[in-house]
Amino acid sequence: MIKFLYILTLSSFCFFGSFISRTKVKHSIKVIHKGISETNPVACTLIEIQDKEGKPEEFYMDVESVVCGDNQCRIDMVRIYWDKLGRYNRFELPDGIDLEKAAGENFSSSDYEKLDAILKNENSSLQDVYKNEIVGTIGSEGADAMSGATILIEKSSYVEGAVWTCYSLWHWVHGETKQIIRDITGDSYSISTLQNLLQQKNYQKFAIQQLTKRNDFSEKTVDLILKVVEKNLELLKTSLNYWEIAPNSVYQNSMRYLIFSGNTASRLLCFNAVLHAKQDLTSFFFQNFKTIVPKLTYQEVHVLLKILKAKNKIPKGSISSFIKQLENDDFFIARRFFFFLKEQKLTPSQEQLMEVFYQKWKDRL
């Protein structure tokens, strides 16, 4: 076995010994690495390091430092570490080995720091690049090389002289392995563990995704997710996939809850989700909507009325409350209701109120 030296942090180095005593589980996986093949997955061995409870604590994989196009690169083994949620943690090199830059020069400590920062950046411009595209041929106006290869990606995305290494490692770090790790970890957890994770910052998104994968719509899970997403717009977005596949009664109850308890931003998200959802809506869903109408902004009113029209569900008794909105201080809201009500069946007295509105505002309609 190769003896690995931790490059980045001394604290990591301290853990080295303890890893040896912990249980390791080998996972044979197949992943696509863009630098090797876009269609044929590469077989790899992902090592899971378990904690005392036998749950995943960390993962690592030994990869080649360079996917080399011209056989002129020196290939070193690099060990990449992810945390149990598939987030890049650090890398290591075998003892006495340094990564190599152009012209045989070794990486400096600032190069290692830059490489680490590059690997931490999930959105690096390296993600959309293909192996044979990194080094281009720009000269003056024509297709040519000026002084050796010209790198055609943002300078912050690579260590100068080591673009191949940066490219290769970034794609190992941010490739399909991440999701595999998340799923291994998720599968190892019980529903109750995932429910607990819903209450821990940094794990909530993972927990929602895993509970979605498990199709768990138990009352406890639903309640916990509702609580978590209620005040967090990003998690609310993540949870929309969960609600969309939930049983219809859970869906309607939960969306109602989120709409009634939310703020403008979250309500807009929910309204738009409802507008495009495949789930059926019963008249129950719209019960008491009239109570929130006065709180809504114009944009919310606009989407809500679109939902009513699209789903063809006008809640009972709502027309009379909507008529009152003709006097809303926000003229846009009043006008929006006027246009909506024009298409509804109204009582003579309601028609009369509509006529009053029309006469007053006909120049603005």
Place this chain on the structure above:
Amino acid sequence: MKRRKFFKDSVKGVLGASIIPLSAFAEVSEESEVVANPEIKQSYDSTDPKQWHQMGTGKKPRPDRRKTVTYDVAVVGGGAAGMCAAIAAARNGAKVVLVQDRPVLGGNSSSEIRVHLNGVNHLRNGLPERETGIIEEILLHNRFHNPQDAYPVWDHILYDFVTREENLDLKLNTSAIRAVLSDDGKIEAVYCWQMTTETEFTIKADLFIDCSGDGLLGATAGALYRTGREASSEFKEKYAPKKADGWQMGSTVLLGSKDMGRPMPFEPPHFTIKYDAEKSHKGRQLIPFELGFWWVELGSEDDIIGEFEDNKHKLLGYAYGVWDYMKNSGKFPQTENFALDWVSSLPGKRESRRFIGDYILSEPDMLGNKQFTDAVAFGGWSLDEHNPGGIENLSEPPSYFHEDFEEAYQIPFRSLYSKNVPNLLFAGRNISQTHIALSSSRIMATCALEGQAVGTAAALCFKKNIFPRELGEKNISELQEQLLRDDAFIPNRPANDKKDLAKKAKLIFASTTSSGDAKLLTNGWSRDYNGKIHHWKSEGLPAEVQIEWVEPVKLSKVEIKCDTNVKRNIMLRRDSLENDIYSTRIPKELLKTLDVEARVQGKWIKIGTIEKNRTRLIKFHFETIKTTAVRIQLKTTYGAKDVKLFEVRCYS
């Protein structure tokens, strides 16, 4: 007056030598307008009018091939600058003719020369700041119609693009030989020779735009111009030589080769000039070799135009010489299976005349990013000054690549019209600038922006019956606003069009937002710039943007600027490079399918729909309606999961 007399006197001699043999067809046809043409003084009666016996009809025709035609704007030169000038003028209401002396459009980018249509390909941060406007439309047009990246097809992409334009006549194979001046020093007409039809055209116009590169029209009109390098002291240019001299950057012969799959011998033609690799600067890279060498280039210290044919002969010799070295020196075994499959017969020119305008753009303006109140275009290619002498100066680097730009620089309108010929504008490498400034601004997409600017300016001049100088002094804001509306970008000059009714809306909002803000769609910026966001981006598709007015407005136009990712280059390249910075594909960000609806009396009415949008600037024109709201239904892109917009405008 003196100048005019000079031409009147001098043309006779020239005509005597070259035009007389064509006089057999001197009878005037009914269609032709006959005007007093000072160019045609020669009698055409010296030959037999019945010389041509037409065997099919038995007639003895003697067709007149002298025509005088009249336009509002005449553009000379069919490269990137000339095409954009002509299209801009035509779209802005002028009746336009575009005169091109080659059988194809595109100038240096055409299949005859095959230089990449570069622009602000990369600033110092490594990222492009791509040109928009007409040149963007052309490049997108190519992406739709020429996914195979074929240069001969590119010629016809341009032909298609130009000939479909209303108000625009194209005259190919037509050389604009000289200006005909009026008594007050204006250009009254340009005298042209169309080789393929043996026709003499006298093209009259109110405004003339010289985008020919060499600038023969302007030169024969007496427009002031310079050639060669300024002394560094004149404009405080750090990269200029201490003493002024005559050196102009050279022209290049490109070549292309093909892997034949078997060993291919190469025997050089007799005019080959041996390439001395040992003495060559290492900047003369030989690898990659497949697409030729831009540094096979010959400059001149004197009359680069007059020397062109001799230099071309030498350049062909040098080009074959380098190829001979690659094939037969034994040092490049990788060329064994390669054979030449194209060698240009028309060297691509970089430099000759530079006209003098009311302002001479120089290196400090560019490096100091001078902000011009009359900015109408921008550039940002590096200061890429090729060495004096080109391949005959082997020990020097082929280009100095002095410096990259931090930010795109502005080009002022005053550099785009003549100081002394009142109705002459210009765009391209012949604009009013120093040699060092030219080393950056000569790039074709930059020239195209200048072209759109002068074409638009010419149309405005025609409408207002004024000359360019007066337009610049009194109406520069109107010119800038029109350019911005037509999707040109002027750095640090946001649009503020008072006629844009979207700006008068009380509310603009979107169904979803993943970045930016729908409110930014009326802030006048048509791209994110210098780290500042000016867009709205949806979260997923479909998405909707709605604009609401308190009072009804009368609308007949909705104009939208969507995203095409200006941080990536999309020009045709010979190597079909596909990476972070270059793409051969239709930008995935481009909006593909959309509807526009207006709310009339509470009902939404569809006022426009596009199933396969192909442009960044999307225009909807419809019967005037009275409405209180407009909504844009954004359905699909060419691959991006979200849609990004930069601008929405509404006009009555």
